[in-house]
Amino acid sequence: MLIKTSTRFDGSDIAASDITPQPVFERRRQFVLSAGLGVAGLALTPRAFAANAPADEAKLAATPNPKFQVSDTQTSLKDITSYNNFYEFGTDKGDPVENAHTLQTRPWSVSVEGEIHNPKTYGIDEILKLAPLEERTYRLRCVEGWSMVIPWIGFSLSEIIKRAQPTANAKYVQFITLADPKQMPGLSSNILNWPYSEGLRMDEAMNPLTLVTVGLYGQVLPKQDGAPVRIIVPWKYGFKSAKSLVKIRFVEKQPPTSWNQYASSEYGFYSNVNPDVDHPRWSQATERRIGDGSVFSPKRKTLMFNGYGDQVASMYQGMDLRKFY
Numbered sequence: 001m002l003i004k005t006s007t008r009f010d011g012s013d014i015a016a017s018d019i020t021p022q023p024v025f026e027r028r029r030q031f032v033l034s035a036g037l038g039v040a041g042l043a044l045t046p047r048a049f050a051a052n053a054p055a056d057e058a059k060l061a062a063t064p065n066p067k068f069q070v071s072d073t074q075t076s077l078k079d080i081t082s083y084n085n086f087y088e089f090g091t092d093k094g095d096p097v098e099n100a101h102t103l104q105t106r107p108w109s110v111s112v113e114g115e116i117h118n119p120k121t122y123g124i125d126e127i128l129k130l131a132p133l134e135e136r137t138y139r140l141r142c143v144e145g146w147s148m149v150i151p152w153i154g155f156s157l158s159e160i161i162k163r164a165q166p167t168a169n170a171k172y173v174q175f176i177t178l179a180d181p182k183q184m185p186g187l188s189s190n191i192l193n194w195p196y197s198e199g200l201r202m203d204e205a206m207n208p209l210t211l212v213t214v215g216l217y218g219q220v221l222p223k224q225d226g227a228p229v230r231i232i233v234p235w236k237y238g239f240k241s242a243k244s245l246v247k248i249r250f251v252e253k254q255p256p257t258s259w260n261q262y263a264s265s266e267y268g269f270y271s272n273v274n275p276d277v278d279h280p281r282w283s284q285a286t287e288r289r290i291g292d293g294s295v296f297s298p299k300r301k302t303l304m305f306n307g308y309g310d311q312v313a314s315m316y317q318g319m320d321l322r323k324f325y
């Protein structure tokens with residue numbers, strides 16, 4: 001790491017240069033310096049907290065599922081839709097809300113393919129009707145050290161997997177997302193290997209918590225949150241939750257994933273939320289809940305598996321979670 005600064009990013013104990021990929025940080029710094037702002041100005045840029053409402057506010061009905069709720073206060077719609085990571089639309093938290101209007105969410109299809117007996121391409125309207133839509137409130141913990149509580153709308157990924165009928169060779173599921181430079185200005189930078197790719201082991205993909213997500217807060221998924229369909233894996237760091245999904249591929253070998261390819265020592269395939277295993281450059285023991293008072297409010301203790309241990313810990317029995325981070 002070349003740059004050290006005493007300014008803390010997002011009020012956390014981590015320097016911006018520590019949690020931001022080096023090329024991204026360098027570019028932001030260049031911008032800030034040329035704008036005569038200084039790094040403290042960057043953290044407070046009003047754009048990152050813009051009150052822009054989501055472009056598409058179409059209502060989406062869903063039945064709350066009492067099995068999948070948390071008692072934590074929900075994060076405001078404004079924060080959920082204006083503080084985002086979606087590098088296809090820029091690397092600042094405020095970029096997706098400003099830039100994602102160019103994303104065309106219809107027509108849209110998701111191809112389900114690979115080691116399955118029943119390959120199929122689903123149109124978005126078929127996905128919306130594939131299984132009853134449920135509202136589930138999940139914690140989302142980002143590897144950068146912040147978290148939110150979001151009332152998502154969707155159904156378990158297992159609904160798609162059952163219909164796909166995986167062969168005996170299907171050991172992993174890969175998620176591939178849209179990469180269209182005409183719609184996504186962020187693709188002009190080579191920070192990540194596009195298309196954004198993520199993956200799960202088969203049992204993780206089948207876990208009822210793993211959600212095919214089509215909405216939040218009673219409306220269709222806003223573009224900056226990964227419209228029209230994304231995956232949410234609440235016991236793993238947020239980057240596992242791939243946005244704007246176009247392919248679900250069943251494979252025999254552990255698939256390559258974008259962040260692991262970017263820095264394999266920092267972003268593992270498993271990426272389970274684990275307060276006992278630090279990121280090589282910062283602690284994962286605590287988190288800042290977005291909307292919790294001010295950036296100076298005390299941080300919360302991060303929970304093992306983000307609080308979902310009862311539902312997921314058994315999948316990792318006997319595994320060394322320091323090795324399989």
Ligand code: MTE
Binds near residue numbers: 142237
């Ligand atoms: N999916 C795509 N396609 N591109 C991305 O840059 N960022 C990931 C994940 N999914 C990302 C993505 C990261 S780092 C996080 S923390 C979450 O999306 C953020 O989701 P949110 O903006 O809805 O809170």
